[in-house]
Amino acid sequence: MEGEYKKIILLKGLEPINDYQFSIVKSVLARDLGLTANMQKEYNKVKIADLMEKKFPGVACVNKLIDLFKEMQDCEDIVINLRNGKRKVMRQSRGKETIPMKKIKPGASSTEESTSTADGASGSVHDTPESKKQKSKTTPKGGKKKVQPTQQQSQLPEPSATSTQSSGSSLQGPQQPPATPCSSGSTKKPRLKAIPREAAREEGVQKGPKKVMVLKATEPFVYDTMEPGKKMFHATVATESQFFQVKVFQVNLKEKFVSKNIITISDYVGRNGFLEVYDASSVSEVSADQKMEVSSGLIQKANATPKIRDLYLQKPGTFVNGIYEVHKKNVLNEQIISYEIQDNTGKMEVWVYGRLTEVDCEEGDKLRLTCFELSDNVKKLRSVIHSFMKVIKSRKNKKQPLDPDSHMETSP
Structure with missing residues (x-):
């Protein structure tokens, strides 16, 4: 599978990028790959792929390129292609692992053979001494009996939908208090206003308008040193029930993103957990008589x-x-x-x-x-x-x- 990983970094990683992006790759990886100044000028994409395969064997070479492209602008699609290629090779690698097959007696049916193979691959409770005795029972005609699962097997828990999620998903909402008994003897959970632990998300183009209170904002900064004109700032805003992280790419809007100022945001883009504002006309201040009540608990979570x-x-x-x-x-x-x-x-x-x-x-x-x-x-x-x-x-x-x-x- 080593050659497959090299194929991924060459065809899905290095081949699609332009000359300027390739020069960035060589510059950043120069120390790791031992590239001199002349080698950076002379090495083409094939030679760099050969060198990466030697310096970072196996899947490490793909991970190295993914980490780098995630830092580079306009390389999101390449990162996705690299990840998909890596997963495909890893699945193929697992599928080619050989599993010892049980010997099948002459005359055994194909069903028995597949059952034997599955049991050998699982290595689970089906191979306990008790289950093996049950499997060995035969009918008078020499066929295998269909065995019902033992009590131990039937009590094995089924995987739930939540068990396949990351453990971080348990942090999405606050802990609920224990149920309290009612006068009738039944239990009833008290109703609490839920305060989100993480910023709310929206995806794609959003028309709005969304009325929010500004909680805080950074000073504007140049985010692309190759183009000093590319400036932005970050802000945190909140409605009465949610808070949002915002990227503002019009720095002249900074005067509107002042703490406790109430504004409306329209025609923005939701991406990767942020609201992105590009047009100065997308943000406007509301009249002074309009108020918003943002709880101190929500503000605390947003700033935590x-x-x-x-x-x-x-x-x-x-x-x-x-x-x-x-x-x-x-x-x-x-x-x-x-x-x-x-x-x-x-x-x-x-x-x-x-x-x-x-x-x-x-x-x-x-x-x-x-x-x-x-x-x-x-x-x-x-x-x-x-x-x-x-x-x-x-x-x-x-x-x-x-x-x-x-x-x-x-x-x-």
Whole structure:
């Protein structure tokens, strides 16, 4: 199967990209692949695929390319194709695993043979001594008796719909209190207004209008260093029952995204858990006499930092906002820095790429992370093209000069 993984990275990963994107791939992977400056110029896609297959054997080469393309703009379809190709090869690999076959006596029916094969493949309770005795019973004509399942077998639980979901799905809603007895002797659960733990999601083009209260917003920043004109900012808004994460690509709208301001959003796009606003005319302020009541509990949830323990339960691809303390810093190269963050529930790595490596952050500082993604292989957070990072300097680091372009703030 090694050759199949190489075929995936070459045909589904490297072949569809243009020359500029290929130069990015070679530049980022230069250290891992041992590429000199001349090799970066001379190596074509076939040679890079050959080298990746040697440096990252098996499925690791595909994962490496997926991780890289997820950071690059306009490569979403390539990531999907790489993942689909990887899953197909892995399924084929599992299907080719050989399973010892039980010997079938001459004259045995094909049904018996398939049953024997299934039993040998399962390795389950069907191979207990008791079940083997039942299987060996024959009718006077030499045929096998149809055996009813034993009590132990019949009590095996069936897989439920919820058991196939990720464990992170249990975090979607608040715990309900135990049922309380009513006067009639029956039980009745008290009605509580549910407060969502995660931002609400909408997918596709949405006409609106949606009336929301602004809870907070970041300052505008350049998200594509190759095109300084590409700026955006992040915001958190809420209705009376839900909160949303918003990407705003018109920075002149920043004056409307002020805390506690009530606005309407129209003609936006729902994508990957965010509402994306592109047109300045899509946002308007409501009249001063219109009020909104957003509960303090909902505001608290919208501003909360997820516990690291809970991040390990979330599915890959989840985007995370929060404030975490840095305990270790490891500069891997000019384009990659790894931070180890920690809270009272655990530790996790945060990998920062490209422009965000220029942000001055040291051990003991806190990182305010916005739009960081959980990776799909080793659990860690990593920056993507729309990620934003701000540093809250610790007291011991406060005396360091502050660079206004480094997105810093100081703790009180």
